[in-house]
Amino acid sequence: MTHNITLIPGDGIGPEICEAVKRCVIAAGVKINWEVAEAGADVLKKYGTPLPESTLESIRKNKVALKGPITTPIGTGFRSVNVAIRKELDLFVCLRPCKSLTGVRSKYKNIDLVVVRENTEDLYAGIEFEEGKTETLGLISEIEKLSKKKISKDSGISIKPISISGTKRIVKFAFDYAVKNNRKKVTAVTKANIMKFTDGLFFHAAREVAKEYNTIEYEERLIDNMCMQLVQKPELYDVLVLPNLYGDIISDLCAGLIGGLGVAPGANFGNGLAVFEAIHGSAPKYAGLNKVNPTAVLLSAVLMLRHIGEQASADKLEKAAAKVIAEGKSVTYDLKLNRDDPTAVGTSQMADAVIAAL
Ligand code: NAD
Numbered sequence: 001m002t003h004n005i006t007l008i009p010g011d012g013i014g015p016e017i018c019e020a021v022k023r024c025v026i027a028a029g030v031k032i033n034w035e036v037a038e039a040g041a042d043v044l045k046k047y048g049t050p051l052p053e054s055t056l057e058s059i060r061k062n063k064v065a066l067k068g069p070i071t072t073p074i075g076t077g078f079r080s081v082n083v084a085i086r087k088e089l090d091l092f093v094c095l096r097p098c099k100s101l102t103g104v105r106s107k108y109k110n111i112d113l114v115v116v117r118e119n120t121e122d123l124y125a126g127i128e129f130e131e132g133k134t135e136t137l138g139l140i141s142e143i144e145k146l147s148k149k150k151i152s153k154d155s156g157i158s159i160k161p162i163s164i165s166g167t168k169r170i171v172k173f174a175f176d177y178a179v180k181n182n183r184k185k186v187t188a189v190t191k192a193n194i195m196k197f198t199d200g201l202f203f204h205a206a207r208e209v210a211k212e213y214n215t216i217e218y219e220e221r222l223i224d225n226m227c228m229q230l231v232q233k234p235e236l237y238d239v240l241v242l243p244n245l246y247g248d249i250i251s252d253l254c255a256g257l258i259g260g261l262g263v264a265p266g267a268n269f270g271n272g273l274a275v276f277e278a279i280h281g282s283a284p285k286y287a288g289l290n291k292v293n294p295t296a297v298l299l300s301a302v303l304m305l306r307h308i309g310e311q312a313s314a315d316k317l318e319k320a321a322a323k324v325i326a327e328g329k330s331v332t333y334d335l336k337l338n339r340d341d342p343t344a345v346g347t348s349q350m351a352d353a354v355i356a357a358l
Helices: 014-028 041-047 054-061 081-088 134-147 166-178 197-210 223-232 243-259 295-306 310-325 345-355
Strands: 002-008 030-034 064-067 092-098 111-116 185-190 217-220 241-242 265-271 273-276
Touching: 002 014, 002 054, 014 030, 014 064, 014 295, 014 310, 014 345, 054 064, 054 081, 054 273, 064 295, 081 166, 081 265, 092 166, 092 243, 111 166, 134 185, 166 185, 166 197, 166 241, 185 197, 185 223, 185 243, 197 217, 217 223, 223 243, 241 243, 265 295, 273 295, 295 345, 310 345
Parallel strands: 002 030, 002 064, 064 273, 111 241, 185 217, 185 241
Antiparallel strands: 092 111, 092 265, 265 273
């Protein structure tokens, strides 16, 4: 069967990584009709927007996309394209499995955590009021009237909406994922002791959902304590479910536990659509140098192959990548003991090694 999949190469290091990963996927024996769609800083001039409607249409039509990282232009008035794709398509789940790989240097061994991050609400909702603007001053005086608390007039304001329905659907996803993937426990993480009406609501709604899953343990942690616990005893945790901002931060922490951004995959789901992408960004300083690690996007592609039912090819590709990394020969600079190791290979050559190991 031939699958129709949208490929968004992105910008910065995105295009070279996507090209390398595409070759690996094809070599694993999967038949894909790639529909290349543009997004990012490089298309801003051409379309007047970094996220053309045709790209969203392509994802809606094909239902599955593989995406390279995209730079967030600073000072153009455009928000993050990555956040915009998730919001426009209501991709409310950001799934980030973090599993130790032999051969990747890390202070930790045997990490096996799954971060389930809510993708559409919270401080990422994009509802912000700039310091000094008339509407901001109006909002401040309205809030002061309602809350009987003082806000400094020279404040900027960001709004943090967290809903019962938004929380229930993300927590349900976390539990369903736990059931399907033989996981034992779901831990909800917030700062509910301070933000009672948003983070507190998240815990309340999560408890309601947890009652429906009697085979999976449920527990709650506060985000500050969770950071310390993940550093001290990550083996105590399994699936973590978090609102957007905490989920973003904890994802990077968990990526750090397994050796860094170069090996941490991710996926976004919602409404029957799925967009697969690495946690890492576009690392502009390495763009076009054939230098960075393709593993994170490659493992995102492995998640994609499982999603489209290509289990055997996914397993084959994952094993081949693990073999190349464990051997430590044909790997990029970040996987070498010494970052200046002259035997480090480029993005494309690491993909060649994975293909040879298939
Ligand atoms: P980044 O992830 O791009 O880079 C941080 C550092 O991590 C790099 O300098 C590099 O040392 C290392 N790194 C990242 N990917 C690597 C790889 N594949 N192999 C080896 N090393 C790697 O983060 P940043 O510098 O904060 O962000 C750069 C741009 O990317 C920003 O515009 C940001 O908004 C954007 N961004 C996009 C996404 C996305 O597309 N989903 C995610 C995060 C950041």
